[in-house]
Amino acid sequence: MNINTVNDLIETTLPKLTARQEEILGLITLAIEESGLPPTRAEIANRLGFASANAAEEHLRALAKKGYIELSPGTSRGIRITHSNNHSSANNFRQLxxxxxxxxxxxxxxxxxxxxxxxxxxxxxxxxxxxxxxxxxxxxxxxxxxxxxxxxxxxxxxxxxxxxxxxxxxxxxxxxxxxxxxxxxxxxxxxxxxxxxxxxxxxxxxxxxxxxxxxxxxxxxxxxxxxxxxxxxxxx
Missing domain, CATH: 2.10.109.10 (Umud Fragment, subunit A)
Known part of the structure; x- marks a missing residue:
């Protein structure tokens, strides 16, 4: 099995994202590209007009459940992209x-x-x-x-x-x-x-x-x- 076949399998097996989830994943990727760090929940909420950081947290948990990100407890920026859904451009700062x-x-x-x-x-x-x-x-x-x-x-x-x-x-x-x-x-x-x-x-x-x-x-x-x-x- 070649690399392209593996990537195709990943694309087809991961659950599809909602439009809002794609927007948040894109925002996370952009923040990493521009500043070297993932955004905080408060920054996501402010950027996307959520009423509170809790709303951002709910979307992040949904992205994590679908396998697109991993969340590290105890840190405000503990977000790692595991699958970009074609949003990734240049992740300058990854925790690996x-x-x-x-x-x-x-x-x-x-x-x-x-x-x-x-x-x-x-x-x-x-x-x-x-x-x-x-x-x-x-x-x-x-x-x-x-x-x-x-x-x-x-x-x-x-x-x-x-x-x-x-x-x-x-x-x-x-x-x-x-x-x-x-x-x-x-x-x-x-x-x-x-x-x-x-x-x-x-x-x-x-x-x-x-x-x-x-x-x-x-x-x-x-x-x-x-x-x-x-x-x-x-x-x-």
Whole structure:
């Protein structure tokens, strides 16, 4: 049985979606493509004019029951697309288990603790090489960064996860980035803001237990890269 035959079987065996369910699946795909993250229930409700986030939750559960998405309990963005129904264009940020093998794989260096003053991809920071299916990350990843802590919990990024990062010095508002502030490397959501004193950068946590970081003019700030994917290293 070839790949096309398998895909045809998937198309015919999955239940058909309602127009509203197709709309929501398309919205989820677009959000992942544009920001690297699935939307929250509140964002879906606001975008589609639902009265409450509960209405969005009901549609998400229906999509999950039909096999198009998987829902991860305990996180506001815990949505993973498992079948796109032709809505998928470029899923930049997918939560996936470590690949068990494949015909086409590349290896990415896994970066652990980063020493002060050293390039993030310096050889002394590399814990190991991890085999990865190159099709997982549409933008292409240059390395994996081992996540430390739970400051990005509500974005579905947990302690111990492997964050796939593309090297870049540019990012848009709302992107999840790897940034260096003085001698500390952190993963946060980038926001450029203005107030009466001028422009500044705020690195936002996705967990109310953690404070956002305001990057002052005096700080030595470097954008190390943009998150383009996530590997759930423990298989959860």
């Amino acid at each position: 288990n470590l690949p068990s093998g494949g015909l086409q794989q590349l290896t990415l260096p896994l970066i652990g603790r980063v020493a002060a003053g050293c390039p993030i991809t310096a050889i002394e920071h590399i814990e190991k090489q991890v085999p990865v299916d190159p099709s997982l990350f549409s933008k292409g990843a240059d390395y994996l960064l081992r996540v430390k802590g739970m400051s990005m919990r509500d974005a579905g990024i947990l302690d111990g996860d492997y964050l796939a990062v593309k090297k870049t010095t540019e990012a848009r508002n709302g992107d999840i980035v790897v940034a260096r502030i003085d001698d500390e490397v952190t993963v946060k959501r980038l926001q450029r803001k203005k107030d009466s004193s001028g422009s500044y950068i705020e690195l936002q946590a996705e967990n109310p237990e953690f404070k956002n970081i305001i990057v002052t003019a005096e700080a030595d700030f470097t954008l190390e890269g943009q998150a383009v994917g996530l590997i759930r290293a423990n298989g959860i």
